[in-house]
Amino acid sequence: MKIHQNFTGGNIRVKEISGDTVILENELRDTEGDWFYWAFCVEGAEDREIAFKFESKRLGYWGPAVSHDLKDWHWLDSVDGESFTYRFGSGESPVYFAHNMLYHPDRFIAFAESRALEVSELCRSRKGRSVPCLHIGDGNRSIIITARHHACESTGSYVMEGVLEELTTSPIPNTRILCVPFVDYDGVLDGDQGKSRAPHDHNRDYTDAPIYPEVAAIRTHADRYGCNFGFDLHSPYHKGGNNDRIFIVRNKVEKLEKFDRFSALLESELTPDAMQYKKENDHPPLTGWNQPSPNFAFTSNSRPECDLAFTLESAYFGTKENKVSAERLILLGKCFAKAIRKYIGE
Numbered sequence: 055m056k057i058h059q060n061f062t063g064g065n066i067r068v069k070e071i072s073g074d075t076v077i078l079e080n081e082l083r084d085t086e087g088d089w090f091y092w093a094f095c096v097e098g099a100e101d102r103e104i105a106f107k108f109e110s111k112r113l114g115y116w117g118p119a120v121s122h123d124l125k126d127w128h129w130l131d132s133v134d135g136e137s138f139t140y141r142f143g144s145g146e147s148p149v150y151f152a153h154n155m156l157y158h159p160d161r162f163i164a165f166a167e168s169r170a171l172e173v174s175e176l177c178r179s180r181k182g183r184s185v186p187c188l189h190i191g192d193g194n195r196s197i198i199i200t201a202r203h204h205a206c207e208s209t210g211s212y213v214m215e216g217v218l219e220e221l222t223t224s225p226i227p228n229t230r231i232l233c234v235p236f237v238d239y240d241g242v243l244d245g246d247q248g249k250s251r252a253p254h255d256h257n258r259d260y261t262d263a264p265i266y267p268e269v270a271a272i273r274t275h276a277d278r279y280g281c282n283f284g285f286d287l288h289s290p291y292h293k294g295g296n297n298d299r300i301f302i303v304r305n306k307v308e309k310l311e312k313f314d315r316f317s318a319l320l321e322s323e324l325t326p327d328a329m330q331y332k333k334e335n336d337h338p339p340l341t342g343w344n345q346p347s348p349n350f351a352f353t354s355n356s357r358p359e360c361d362l363a364f365t366l367e368s369a370y371f372g373t374k375e376n377k378v379s380a381e382r383l384i385l386l387g388k389c390f391a392k393a394i395r396k397y398i399g400e
């Protein structure tokens with residue numbers, strides 16, 4: 055049996071194997087403090103039943119996300135504290151397990167091609183990779199939509215796919231959209247946590263001297279075309295309380311009426327098959343961790359031309375009544391895009 059992290063998004067450290075029990079830990083890499091993301095591949099365990107254990111809080115409510123191809127993910131729906139057991143069928147190899155349902159960048163490229171959207175290069179990453187982006191439409195209004203400022207937060211990518219599906223099916227007139235699906239592209243590919251990187255992560259880099267080329271490129275675009283609306287798609291903390299929900303981070307007291315209007319529109323556009331959102335779960339400004347910082351949403355919302363910019367947080371697991379799946383996150387994205395259109399009034 056081979057347990058490894060040699061794939062897009064891989065992150066694991068095998069601490070110990072004894073018989074059919076494996077003790078695992080994730081790699082924090084350059085993240086300061088603790089974080090919970092992991093993803094690993096098992097090969098050569100056919101016809102065996104293996105118990106996988108973590109020694110820290112690493113598993114969600116439904117056990118690991120499981121995949122055979124890194125494209126389709128489902129929950130194991132079985133978990134015992136911080137352990138799960140998997141019975142490998144004959145010929146079942148490789149099998150991927152992860153903290154959350156990963157979103158492979160190839161999926162985004164295939165999605166763009168299926169919609170005849172041309173993928174452009176935003177910039178070169180620090181590691182020299184070509185960072186993908188989409189430029190959609192043209193006009194006086196500028197919308198910037200981003201995801202993965204924090205590399206591990208894949209629920210935002212599914213939401214983004216739904217947003218784009220809707221906005222390319224029924225475009226908003228007179229509007230230019232920049233879409234950056236993987237702001238921390240190196241981190242997404244390398245399987246980094248991305249959150250709380252030293253000296254700071256991508257979503258604390260909207261300063262006068264950004265250290266990440268992706269952030270510099272987004273800033274340059276905003277300076278050239280403006281940013282009338284900015285939507286940044288994230289996943290919250292691991293689990294518990296509001297982290298199990300969908301919520302908007304309201305980042306400015308003086309724009310609370312705008313937030314109220316948007317939230318009401320999103321509620322009214324929600325279909326029952328989508329991940330459910332309730333306005334009452336929005337995080338109020340200047341409360342707890344929600345303080346001004348050089349993050350994308352706050353700095354965008356502070357630009358004079360900006361009407362509204364915020365972060366949308368989408369749970370990794372959800373609740374029994376509102377359980378996360380790729381499909382339900384995508385449907386949430388479609389409803390979110392409809393709310394954007396109504397808010398703008400087109």
Ligand SMILES: [Zn+2]
Pocket residue numbers: 203204207288289290
């Ligand atoms: Zn985040």
